[in-house]
Amino acid sequence: MLVGSIIDVTSPQGRFASGAAVLDGRECYVAEAYGKHLLLHFDGEIFLHIHLGLFGRIRKHKIPAKDPRGAVRVRLVSATHVVDINGPTICEIIERESMEKLICRIGPDLIRDDADPDRAYERISKSRVTIGKLLMDQSEIAGIGNIYRTEILWRQSIHPDTAGRAITRRQFESFWTDAKELLTIGVKRNAIITVDDPPARSRVGERLNIFNKAECPTCAGPIARLKINGRRAFVCVNCQPLVPNKKLRV
DNA sequence: TTGATTGTTACCGG
DNA sequence: TCCGGTAACAATCA
Structure with a gap:
């Protein structure tokens, strides 16, 4: 900078x-x-x-x-x-x-060395709000935007409608590590890249997995389109099943 | 000219 | 008090 x-x-x-x-x-x-x-x-x-x-x-x-x-x-x-x-x-x-x-x-910034993931998990694990909404709330976690939201949840096999309090510690830790890596790549390359090996001179579509796509690159199943807080979101119905949690009542 | 968009905030009502 | 919905605002490009 x-x-x-x-x-x-x-x-x-x-x-x-x-x-x-x-x-x-x-x-x-x-x-x-x-x-x-x-x-x-x-x-x-x-x-x-x-x-x-x-x-x-x-x-x-x-x-x-x-x-x-x-x-x-x-x-x-x-x-x-x-x-x-x-x-x-x-x-x-x-x-x-x-x-x-x-x-x-502002919530903990994923790519800052002084970020405290526990502070984010503390809040998310108590929230009835869905993880899709929480990830875009910059006072919960700072750094994730609309495209990263879709892409990271897909990479983590988490349905965006999963309640924050249904996210396990293990899921959260995996999410945090992955998101941090992706954002770091994004800063370095000055582009949103969420596929593992993008071509050297790629177009936007070649850098993303399911955002704005019709078909899942993993299972070839259809990608569903949603709106979360008025913003476009995408989900693979096969790879990101909405897990019902019987302990939780909404 | 119109619509869509990598975002945020204020305000209102349930 | 929490949460969802809506509108407002911003600049650019296809």
């Missing part, structure tokens, strides 16, 4: 212009991510908080920079590069207190 000296900050367009000016001339020491939130730490205990949401993009270019493309909210300029932040849901300047509050309300 971006770490180093920012010698200029401009906000060519949009409603964040006044906030961006605060960063002008400050040094940026650390860029850190907590789940899907990005925090850039500047001089004077000032943080630039960014969440890209569904559509946001970060683009890096060498100097000399071209004109900003699209809705650039903040442009960070160093001696050698510019970084444009396009269309984020959140793009704000905050102080340490707000930054700490933010971190507190």
